[in-house]
Amino acid sequence: MANRDGASMSNSASSCTHQTRPPRSPRHASSVVKRSRQLDALDADWHRANRRPASLRRARTWPDLVDDQRAASALAQALRTASDLDDLVAATDRRGRARAGRRPEHVADPDEVLGALVTAARADELAARVVLQRILPGVIASARRFRRTTYNDDYTDIAIGAAWLVIRSFDIETRRHNVAASLVSDAVWAGFRRATRRKAFTEIPTPNGVFMRKAATPDPVHPISALAETVRAAARAGIADDELEVIRQLARTGSPGLLAQEQRVTPRTIRNRRDRATASIRAALGPDWFEWDHQLTVAA
Secondary structure (H helix, E strand, O other): OHHHHHHHHHHHHHHHHHHOOOOOOOOOOOOOOOOOHHHHHHHHHHHHHHOOHHHHHHHOOHHHHOOOHHHHHHHHHHHHOOOOHHHHHHOOOHHHHHHOOOOHHHOOOHHHHHHHHHHHHOOOHHHHHHHHHHHHHHHHHHHHHHHHHOOOOOHHHHHHHHHHHHHHHOOOOOOOOOHHHHHHHHHHHHHHHHHHHOOOOOOOOOOHHHHHOOOOOOOOOOHHHHHHHHHHHHHHOOOOHHHHHHHHHHHHHOOHHHHHHHHOOOHHHHHHHHHHHHHHHHHHHOOOOOOHHHHHHHHO
C-alpha cells in the first residue's frame, strides 16, 4: 500500500509537472542575437514608451504632419486599431498583419503606413523611434558581416547611428515602395560600405604626355557660396535648424564678437554654439562632403 501510495503520489506530482504551462513569450520577440549597451538602452527606452498612453496620443497627431493624403489615411487607419506602439510597428510589416489574422482589405498598406511615419519622423523623434524599431532587426542582421571591419568600434552602435540619420533624411517622395528594405540598405551603406567604397579604384592607362601638360586653373568658389551649399546639405541630412541658424548669423555678422553684441551674450557663448553646430554638421555629412571643411570655418 505504501509503495502504491508513494507511486501514486509520484505519478500525481509528475502529472502536475507536465501540466505546468510554459511562460508566454513576448508578443514581438527580438531577432537580434548580438547585444550591446546601446541596444539594451534602446530596449529599455522602447518598453517605457510603448504602452505609455501619452505616446499613443502623440502618435495620433502624426497624420496631420503628412501631406500625402493616401499615406496619412493609411496611418490614421492603423492608429485606430492600435493599442500601443508595438501595434503600430506591426502595421508596417506585412507579416505582422498576417499574424493578426486580419483580412488584407481591412488593413492599411504597410508601405503607406511606414512612409507616413518616415514623413512624420522629420518633425517628431518618437515617430523616428517607431521607424527605428521596425527596421532595427534587419539593420543589425545586415551589419553583422561588417563586424570584423570596425576595429575597436561596436558594429551595432555604428549601425544604430547610421539608421537614425537615414530615417531623418530619407526621401520618401521618390521611394514609396519597399520602404523598410530601402531604409535598411541605406543604413548599411551609410554606416559601413560608403567608407570602404571610397578606397576602391580602377586603373586607367594614361599617355605619358598627359603628365607634361599644365593643369587647368580651378574655378574659384566664393566661401559664402560654399557655406550656403554646406548648410543646405546639412539641413537635408537632418541637422536642427537652430544649429544651422548659428552658422547663418555668423556668416551675416562676420564674427562671434558682433553676433554676441546683438544677442547680448559673451563671444565665448557664440563660439561654443558655433563649435557644437560644426561638430553636428561634420558628423552628419561625413568625410565624403568636400565643400564644408575649409569654407565653414573661414566664413563662420
